[in-house]
Amino acid sequence: MRDSYHEQLDAIGDGLVEMSRLAGSAVSRATTALLDADLELAQKVIAGDEAVNALYRSIEGQAFDLLARQQPVAGDLRVLVTSLRMVVDLERTGDYAVHLAKIARRRYPASAVPPELRSTILEMGQTAQRIAVKAGSVIASRDLDLAAELVRDDDTMDELHRKLFTAMLATSWQYGTEAAIDVTLAGRYYERLADHAVAVARRVVYLVTGEFVDEDTLAE
Amino acid sequence: MRDSYHEQLDAIGDGLVEMSRLAGSAVSRATTALLDADLELAQKVIAGDEAVNALYRSIEGQAFDLLARQQPVAGDLRVLVTSLRMVVDLERTGDYAVHLAKIARRRYPASAVPPELRSTILEMGQTAQRIAVKAGSVIASRDLDLAAELVRDDDTMDELHRKLFTAMLATSWQYGTEAAIDVTLAGRYYERLADHAVAVARRVVYLVTGEFVDEDTLAE
Secondary structure (H helix, E strand, O other): HHHHHHHHHHHHHHHHHHHHHHHHHHHHHHHHHHHOOOOHHHHHHHHHHHHHHHHHHHHHHHHHHHHHOOOOOOOHHHHHHHHHHHHHHHHHHHHHHHHHHHHHHHOOOOOOOOHHHHHHHHHHHHHHHHHHHHHHHHHHHOOOHHHHHHHHHHHHHHHHHHHHHHHHOOOOOOOHHHHHHHHHHHHHHHHHHHHHHHHHHHHHHHHHHOOOOOHHHHHH | OOOHHHHHHHHHHHHHHHHHHHHHHHHHHHHHHHHHOHHHHHHHHHHHHHHHHHHHHHHHHHHHHHHHOOOOHHHHHHHHHHHHHHHHHHHHHHHHHHHHHHHHHHOOOOOOOOOHHHHHHHHHHHHHHHHHHHHHHHHOOOOOHHHHHHHHHHHHHHHHHHHHHHHHHHHOOOOOHHHHHHHHHHHHHHHHHHHHHHHHHHHHHHHHOOOOHHHHHHHH
C-alpha cells in the first residue's frame, strides 16, 4: 500500500511536469500564430488547452484522493497541498497561451504585431517557453539553482515587457489604438504566464527549504 | 479539542470573509483614486494591501496547521483544501486593486480615465466592489442563490468591459495611445478581480454541492 501511495505521489509530479511541457509548447505555437497570423495554428492552441484542463482535473482528483484516503503527514502533506496549488498555476499558463492565440484569431488575416515589435514578441515567446519548460524541470529535479535561474529569466521577461510600452508610447507609434490594445494585452499575457511558471518554481523552493514565499513575490 | 478545532475552522472562514471585505473596499477606493486622480488615496490602497497579505499568511498558516495536526477527513478536509485555494483568489483580488491604484499614481496629476469613460469605469468599480463583498457573504452563508447572483454580476462586468473596447476602437477616440493602454489595463484588472471573486463563490458551490466546476469557468 505504501509503495502504491508513493507511486501515486510520483504520478502527480509527472502530471505537473507534463503540464509544464504542454504550456511551453502552447506558448511557443501561440507566438508563431501571432507573428505569422496563422489561424490554423491559433485554433490548434485553443483546442489543445483541453488536454491541459484534463490533466488539471486528473491531478486534482488524484491529490484529493490521496489526501482523503492516506491522511499523509508532514512532508507528504506539504507536497500534496503544494501540488494542488501548482496545478492551478499551470492550468493558468495554458489559459494565457490560449488568450494569445485568441488575439491572433481575432486579428486574422492581419498580424496583431507591428513589424518593429516582431523581434520583442518573438523573444517574449521564447522566454515564456523557456520558463515554462524549466518550471517542469524544477518540479522533477527540485534543483534550487535552476529555480534561481528561472527568476532571472523572469527579469528578462519584465525588461521585454517594458520595451513594448516604450515603443507604444514613442511619438513615432503609427499603428493606431487597436494595435496598442492588442500589444498591451499580449504583453500582459506573456508576463502573467511567466509569473505563474515562476510561482511553480518558487513553490518547489518552499517544498525543499520549508521557507514561505510571499504570494506577492510568487505571482504578482 | 474537537471544539477548539471547529473554532479554528470558523476562524479561517471569518478571515476569508474579512479578506473579501478588504478587497471590496480597496477596489472602491482605487476607482475613486483613478477617477479623481487622488494620489493620496492611491497610496493608501497600495499600502493597505499589506493587511490583505498578512491575513493571507495567517489563514494559510492556520489551515496548514489544522491539516497537519488534526488529519481531518471528508467534509472538513474539503473545506480546508478549498480554503487554501480561496485565500489565493482573495489575495489576488487585493493585488488587482493595487494595480488599479498604481495606474492612478503613474498618471497623477492627470486622471487615467478620459471623460467619456468615467461612468463606465465608475460602474466597473461598483460592480467589482459588489462582487467582492457578495463573495464574502457567500462564504459566510453558503447561500447558493447569492452565488448565482454573483455570476450574473460578472456578466455585467463583462458587458462593461466590452464597452471600454468599443469606445477605444471608435474612430472618435481622441485620447491617444497612453490612455488606450491605461484603459486596456484597467479594464483587464477589473475583470480579473471580479473573476477571482466569482471563483471564490464557485468554490463555495463546490463545497455545498460536491460538484466540480471547471477551472476555466472558475477564473478564466
